[in-house]
Amino acid sequence: MILLKKHKKTLLYFVLWFIVLIGVNVLIDTRIINPYYRSVLYGIGINVILGVSLNIIIGLSGQLSLGHGGFMSIGAYSTAIMLRSNPTLSGLALGVGLGLMISFVVSYMVAMPTLRLKGDYLAIATLGVGEIIRIVILNLNVTNGASGISNIKNLMSWPLMFIVASLAVILTLRFKYSKWGRAAISIKEDELASESMGVNVTRIKVIAFMFGALLAAVAGAMYATTYYVVKPETFGIDMSISILIIVVLGGMGSLSGSMLAAVFVGVVNMFLQSFGQVRMLIYALILILVMIFRPEGLLGLDELSWSTIKKRLFKDAKVVKS
Amino acid sequence: MTQFLQQIINGLSIGSVYALVALGYTMVYGIIKLINFAHGEIFMVGAYLAMIFITVFNFPLWAAMLGSMAGSALLGIVIEKVAYKPLRKSSRTAALITAIGVSFLLQNAMLLIMGARIYTFPQVFQNTSWIFFGLRINTLQIMMFLTSIALMISLQFIVLKTKVGRAMRAVAVDKEAAALMGVDVNHTISMTFALGSALAGAAGVMVGLYYISMTPYMGFAPGLKAFVAAVFGGIGIIPGAMFGGFAIGIIETLVAGYGSTLFKDAVVYAILIIVLLVKPSGLFGKGGKEKV
Numbered sequence: 001m002i003l004l005k006k007h008k009k010t011l012l013y014f015v016l017w018f019i020v021l022i023g024v025n026v027l028i029d030t031r032i033i034n035p036y037y038r039s040v041l042y043g044i045g046i047n048v049i050l051g052v053s054l055n056i057i058i059g060l061s062g063q064l065s066l067g068h069g070g071f072m073s074i075g076a077y078s079t080a081i082m083l084r085s086n087p088t089l090s091g092l093a094l095g096v097g098l099g100l101m102i103s104f105v106v107s108y109m110v111a112m113p114t115l116r117l118k119g120d121y122l123a124i125a126t127l128g129v130g131e132i133i134r135i136v137i138l139n140l141n142v143t144n145g146a147s148g149i150s151n152i153k154n155l156m157s158w159p160l161m162f163i164v165a166s167l168a169v170i171l172t173l174r175f176k177y178s179k180w181g182r183a184a185i186s187i188k189e190d191e192l193a194s195e196s197m198g199v200n201v202t203r204i205k206v207i208a209f210m211f212g213a214l215l216a217a218v219a220g221a222m223y224a225t226t227y228y229v230v231k232p233e234t235f236g237i238d239m240s241i242s243i244l245i246i247v248v249l250g251g252m253g254s255l256s257g258s259m260l261a262a263v264f265v266g267v268v269n270m271f272l273q274s275f276g277q278v279r280m281l282i283y284a285l286i287l288i289l290v291m292i293f294r295p296e297g298l299l300g301l302d303e304l305s306w307s308t309i310k311k312r313l314f315k316d317a318k319v320v321k322s
Numbered sequence: 323m324t325q326f327l328q329q330i331i332n333g334l335s336i337g338s339v340y341a342l343v344a345l346g347y348t349m350v351y352g353i354i355k356l357i358n359f360a361h362g363e364i365f366m367v368g369a370y371l372a373m374i375f376i377t378v379f380n381f382p383l384w385a386a387m388l389g390s391m392a393g394s395a396l397l398g399i400v401i402e403k404v405a406y407k408p409l410r411k412s413s414r415t416a417a418l419i420t421a422i423g424v425s426f427l428l429q430n431a432m433l434l435i436m437g438a439r440i441y442t443f444p445q446v447f448q449n450t451s452w453i454f455f456g457l458r459i460n461t462l463q464i465m466m467f468l469t470s471i472a473l474m475i476s477l478q479f480i481v482l483k484t485k486v487g488r489a490m491r492a493v494a495v496d497k498e499a500a501a502l503m504g505v506d507v508n509h510t511i512s513m514t515f516a517l518g519s520a521l522a523g524a525a526g527v528m529v530g531l532y533y534i535s536m537t538p539y540m541g542f543a544p545g546l547k548a549f550v551a552a553v554f555g556g557i558g559i560i561p562g563a564m565f566g567g568f569a570i571g572i573i574e575t576l577v578a579g580y581g582s583t584l585f586k587d588a589v590v591y592a593i594l595i596i597v598l599l600v601k602p603s604g605l606f607g608k609g610g611k612e613k614v
Binding site: 058062064066114116117120121123124125127128129131135136138139237241248277278280281283284285286287291292295 | 355356357405408409412413414415416417418419420422423424426427429430431433434542546549550553582584585587588591592594595598599602
């Protein structure tokens with residue numbers, strides 16, 4: 001009984017989570033959510049994974065990475081190749097595993113040297129890495145060059161998407177409040193100060209970077225099996241920037257903010273689907289305006305919960321008074 | 323050997339474009355420590371402006387070039403005032419993200435205005451080519467090389483010999499101290515953006531003449547390469563940017579000539595990463611201690 005009381009909140013969250021899982025699945029089965037909206041939902045799910053994974057790198061440890069699309073493409077291509085010979089869920093699992101492995105090696109190779117660089121150099125170096133990954137994929141045989149891989153087996157279903165996205169969110173949340181996560185936040189606030197307090201700056205940066213890169217590979221795997229086509233140009237700088245927009249909009253370091261922003265971006269994309277340029281124009285404006293007027297993003301470092309909402313309202317009220 | 327020298331000549335002509343764009347990066351970075359991502363897009367706008375001046379208003383080439391330099395300079399000033407000035411006190415990551423936003427804004431605004439179709443730059447230049455000792459060289463290449471050298475020398479003159487240039491150097495060293503000495507910091511930063519953007523505009527016109535086809539995406543990749551050139555030579559150092567630009571141009575054409583065209587971009591990025599790891603201050607840079 002005491003145990004139940006202690007974990008009441010957790011249990012409540014789990015029940016809520018389960019209701020969403022089953023509820024949406026029923027809605028999809030009964031075609032209340034038609035296949036079009038279903039694909040929008042999947043898109044949001046992928047964006048959630050991408051958003052929280054990049055947020056670990058940018059929002060928590062404060063390293064601006066512009067090569068996230070590259071790591072995503074590693075996962076996407078591994079999955080596409082694995083599913084070609086084994087078009088089942090086990091093939092998908094193998095693809096994710098392969099993607100994680102390659103992503104692990106590549107991100108380690110990238111992170112160890114480049115993360116010694118300061119902010120803006122790092123951004124360019126990661127951008128270069130993303131481009132190099134894209135060019136390598138473009139020139140390999142197994143990835144089928146510029147035409148990419150099509151007819152990938154579509155194994156995506158709502159439970160799969162929801163479970164994977166939830167796992168990604170839970171993992172990143174655990175990371176944020178772990179020893180490493182707190183060290184990462186301290187690095188973002190003041191690198192020299194945290195170093196003098198005994199934080200191994202490079203190590204924490206590498207861990208955060210690799211963690212984000214691994215999750216990006218998972219998102220890529222989900223992308224491959226949802227949209228059943230992967231092409232090198234999908235994962236270029238445009239992709240990295242659109243993930244950046246999710247992070248910036250939601251808040252640097254706020255994982256729930258990234259989730260909200262992923263939903264927002266998904267919905268905006270749905271409405272503006274036929275206006276490609278206007279959409280990109282709006283995103284560019286969002287990037288600039290958010291940075292000028294609210295550089296920490298919508299939620300900043302906070303997570304969405306009743307206490308933060310109360311804190312916000314209270315704090316704002318005080319500011320108005322003074 | 324002839325082929326090698328030929329590649330060097332081709333590399334020098336495209337390298338002069340990179341050098342011009344790299345100068346803008348270097349100047350802006352030197353003064354406000356910001357990688358102006360939108361610089362490549364200013365270069366693209368410069369090319370489009372020159373095309374419009376030539377086809378719509380029938381400007382001669384030199385007038386179109388001056389016009390596009392003026393237009394680019396104006397655009398640079400506006401971008402600085404609207405997007406970067408409010409962020410001067412905020413974190414560098416925020417400024418960098420804004421710069422990416424501006425870059426995307428310009429690219430997509432141009433796509434919206436001009437459409438995604440590929441424009442061809444009007445061929446107003448009488449291009450004749452000569453062959454010296456088996457090496458092919460054309461007027462355009464010579465023109466590009468000489469124009470960029472002339473622009474670089476005049477830039478060096480402005481920075482080293484004029485009052486504005488002295489103000490720029492002062493602000494680059496210490497903003498507050500310069501302001502205390504009576505330097506108008508805002509005006510100086512605007513001038514820096516104007517000068518850098520004008521050079522990018524000129525480079526845009528040259529690329530239009532050289533590659534003929536133009537798209538709104540034409541600025542991004544050369545912009546990044548020019549940035550690599552600036553880092554290669556030592557960011558913030560004007561001769562370094564020139565050297566870096568020529569070096570990147572030559573390396574790129576050599577890789578394309580002897581290796582694979584597909585890998586030429588990858589090589590440029592690899593150079594960037596290697597330079598940043600081995601000598602982050604660049605070839606001409608002095609390694610300075612970090613201030614706490």
